[in-house]
Amino acid sequence: MKYKVLISTILAGALSLSAFSIQDMPNVNKRVSPDIAPGTIYSYNDSVQQASKAVVNISTQKKIKNQMTNNPMFNDPFFQQFFGDLYSQIPKDRIERALGSGVIISPDGYIVTNNHVIDGADKITVTLPGSTQEYSATLVGADPDGDIAVIRINKKDLPFIKFANSSDLRMGDLVFAIGNPFGVGETVTQGIISALNKNGMGINNYENFIQTDASINPGNSGGALIDSRGALVGINTAIISRTGGNQGIGFAIPSNMVKTTATELIKNGKIERGYLGVGIQDITNDLRGTYNDKQGAVVISIEKDSPAKKSGLMVWDLITEVNGQKIDNAAELKNLIGSLSPNQKITIKYIRNKQEHTATIILGERKNSSKKEVTVPKDNAQGQLSGLKVETLTPQIRQRYKIPNDINGVMVTSVAENSPAEDAGFMQGDIISQIEDISIKNTADFTKALDKYKGKLKRILVYGNNGIKTIVTK
Missing domain, CATH: 2.30.42.10 (PDZ domain)
Incomplete structure (x- = not known):
């Protein structure tokens, strides 16, 4: 009887396999070239040219003070006279200059860019495409958490860009990045949308990035990411690179987020979240x-x-x-x-x-x-608490390790090497703040929680050097 069951099982498996098939695309029997007629080329020049008129170059100046010369002692005439030439060689305040890009969003001079392009600037200067004339810009408002800022120049009837609905974007859509990389002047690069809704990059506090392989380099920040119609889909913001140059992983803030933030900044000068x-x-x-x-x-x-x-x-x-x-x-x-x-x-x-x-x-x-x-960060660690030693947070420990008063718990004083506690992800200096529904304020609370959940999976809230983590263990 056993053998019959086994045979029927094997036959059933064979039958299920025979029902499976790989789906093939039809064979290619025709290839079409974009050059349909002699003398014709495939181009996005019209879309790109129109959008490029709304992308500006931004240069900033920031005065960096020398902390040494801020000491009152250096302003003492006796000190200056006594040290003579040595005093004159001490570096004074310096001017730090930076370049970026921006996008004109209205005919009356409103320009959106990244906050990090103009952050802390004492002077903001805008140059329009195809012109060497410089315009002094004023800061309308900034949102550091979303890395968006709005500036304005005193000029009317400017070309401006229209916004696309970034919710309609799909991976594989063709896009172009327009900006001023390395200060070489207006440049356009092509790519596709590589991914959407990217977050956890650690770039901004609020992240919902468009990822693209269109070349984005230093100086492109604040420039436009457009679709094949020339509509704005995002503001170029950052890249991931080991060399500082483009490696095909760039990020842009979606146009819908830019639109909402810019509108609020123009209306109120700030963002209230x-x-x-x-x-x-x-x-x-x-x-x-x-x-x-x-x-x-x-x-x-x-x-x-x-x-x-x-x-x-x-x-x-x-x-x-x-x-x-x-x-x-x-x-x-x-x-x-x-x-x-x-x-x-x-x-x-x-x-x-x-x-x-x-x-x-x-x-x-x-x-x-x-x-x-x-x-x-995510933490999927498992393990026992064997090998873990803890002690109550005392005022002395708080002072020694600069632990804020609003963090309570027990401090991990040692983790045995190769122990289950080490495997679970505990580290010396961690602070265990909560175990399931029990808030930990001292070692008595810690022992009480372990007794209550002995042998059961439990969630443990831990403050560590790299932020907060959850460790799930028995």
Whole structure:
């Protein structure tokens, strides 16, 4: 009987294999050249030429002070007389110059560029395409978190660019990058959209980049990324390179994000972003079963007196929706909250203990970089806590290692080499802040949590040198 079962199983496997087939594309029987007629070439000149008229060169000057000469001692006439020639050789303040690009977005002189192009500049000068005349520009407003700034020159009837809807972009779409690389003058390069919605690059606080292989080099920052119609799809921002030159991995801020930010900067001179007050991370494979295989952003910390705290959100809650919009990862939540206004009422859905809940929250105002949604690295570590030694954070330890008062927990004082704790990802100097639903303030809390969850998978919140991480272990 055993053999019959085995044979029938093998036959079933063979039958299933015979039903499988590879799908082939039809054979190529015709090739068409873009040169349909003699004397005709395939060109995007019309689209590129029109868009190029709206891409300007930006030069900046910044005075860099010599910290040595700022010392009052150096301004003492006796000191200057005593040291004579030596004093005259001390470097004084210097002027730092930089080049970048910008895009005219209205006929009355508004220009959008990257914040890092004009950041800290004492003087901003704009040169229009095909002209050597320089125009002094004034700063209208800047958004350092999104790396967007708007400047303005006093000139009317300027050529300007029209915006494409960046939500319509697809991988493989043809694009052109226009800018002023290395200060050589206006340059156009061609490529495709390599990827969309890229985040976690560590370039900006709010990231939703278009990735392209169109050549982007130093000086291209703030320039235009356009489609084959000549419409703006993005503002060129950064590259990944080992040499400093283009290696086919460039990033641009999508036109929809640029449009929203630029409009707000022109209207109010600043960006006011919604503030939820949570630290978040992507859901990991270890945590997925805890949340019924749902997607979302895992809450790993909550700021004191924040909107999240007042709403009753807790560490380990998985936020899955905001105002009916599904959240797939931490970056999506961060960008969405950042796009909303302070005092705006939102409805979120979250999962706690495998049950779905709903909360209504009034967003606060994100006033500085210390109050922001934080996306932390993924950590899929597994392992036991054997080999780990911890001690309570004392005032002396806090002072010695400059640990902020709002971080509580126990400090990892040693991790045995080749131990399960080391395999799990613990490091000396880590601070264990929470284990599942238990906040850790001392070694007694730590022992209590280990006893409660002994032999069970548990989520451990850890502050380390590289930020916050979650370690899941038994």
